[in-house]
Amino acid sequence: MSDSSTLPPARLHPEAELARDALSTPVLSRAARLARWAGPDTRVDAGAGLVDEQLPAAAAELGLTGEDAAAxxxxAWRVAVDTGLVEVVDEEEGTVTAGDGLGVLTGGSPQDVLGVWLAALETVVGDASVPDLGGLVDAIAEGEGSGGIDFDALDWDPxxxxxxxxxxxxxxxxxTVGGEDADGTMVPxxxxAASVIVPDDMAEPTNDVLEQVSDAMMRLDDQFRMLEPVGLVEYRPVDEALMADADEEPAAPVDDTDVARYGMVRLTPLGLYGLRARLLExxxxxxxxxxxxDKGADALLDGxxxxxxxxxxxxxxxxxxxRDPLQAARELLAAARGADQG
Structure with a gap:
């Protein structure tokens, strides 16, 4: 997609509605809750991350349980920091205070609220491009104690x-913007995955290309699972039975023709707003x-x-x-006639 091309217009929902959607997303609502929870005894490390000893209390505040609760x-805390909901007061002491962003969520305009959400979106999109932490730790270890990351061992090009x-x-x-449905349709x-892997001039994908599409599909499954809680997409994950060992018998009969089993995704109205903002940027x-x-009839017809x-x-x-209906009709007729005096 060339940045010199004009894209079809997006049919956006009102900003007030989008702001309400943003506030209700799990990512932003959790970050805001932790920002309100933080107090004089809250401590962060050198990277502004919540210290390990306080993660259980933070998880409890969010009602999180299980092995992933602390993570x-x-x-959620990192999103709070990245979006300005929390600010570090003293880096040496690791103390924090509520940031200006927290006030925006309660008293700002819809556009201001969406600005905070866009910052959260950037954090999550960045995270979605990073491989799992287990592989990252191994790659650092293979850096021979240098503290750097062995990207070759990780097989990851940032x-x-x-x-x-x-x-x-x-x-x-x-x-989404090119379709008839204003809210988009679910895309397999x-x-x-094929849209970014298969060359446009390839009539029939080769086995190698199909394997690349399959690998990309699995990567996207992980990424869209991460992007759904920030409100970017509505996502129906890949059926876990498809990822089972080929030698294992499926727990129940499966329909290989059901494309929904391979994952379905669409942009939410909030996601459409967010991606348009990123494209403009x-x-x-x-x-x-x-x-x-606010343009004339000629601009309307041309556009x-x-x-x-x-x-x-x-x-x-x-x-x-x-516009007044009669005046609008006259403007449109004049614009349609153009320079033709006949």
Whole structure:
């Protein structure tokens, strides 16, 4: 996807509605809860992470249990720091205080709230590009005590992994804004993986390419599981029976023709807003329905000429709602006639 190309317009929900959605996401709501929980006795390490001794209390505050409770609490705390809900007061002492972001969540405008959520989204997207911590620890150990990461041993290229995920999310955005359903349709995970793996000029994928698609699908399964709690996507995970050992008998009969078993994903309205913001930040032209409401009829006709039908209808409807019907009709007729005096 070239950053010089103009994308189809996104049909965004009202910011007030999106802000409410953002506040209700597990990632942001947990971070906010920990920010309110933090007090004078809270301590962080050199990286602003909550010290290990306080993770059980943080997990309990969030109602988390099980073997992943401490890790989930640590992640929630990091989001709180990254989004400005918590600020470090004294790095040497490791003391913290509530940040300005916490006040934004309770008293800020919808746009301000969404700004905090976008910061949380960046943290989670960054995490989704990182391999599992077990492999990361092993790779550091293989760095021969240098403290660096042996990326060859990890078989992980940070830039390539980030580009891969960005490419997948970009294609998911295109499928959403280019479709007829304003809220998007569920996309099969294999199709999404293939969209960034299979070359456009390849009529029939080779076995090697199909294996790459399968590997990418498994990576995306892990990544979308991470991205769902921040509200970016609605995700139906890959059926675990597909990941079982080939020699094992399935617990129940399975339908190999059911594409949903291979994972299904779609952007949420909040996710559409978030990806559009990321695309704009990256230099793409990513218009939204409503951008033309203050323009003249000529701009409306020119702009909607390349829109998908549903988006063109929505844009025209908003344009008409802002004008007197008779005057709007005259403007449209004049614009359609152009320089033709006949």
């Amino acid at each position: 989930d609490a640590s992640e 830039e390539a992994e980030a580009e891969f995920l960005d490419g997948v999310l970009g294609n998911l955005y295109l499928l 995970l294999p199709a999404l 990256a230099g793409f032209e990513a218009p939204a329905v409503g951008d033309l409401v 909607t000429a390349v829109f998908p039908p549903a988006a063109a209808h929505a844009e025209t409807e908003q344009w008409l709602d802002r």
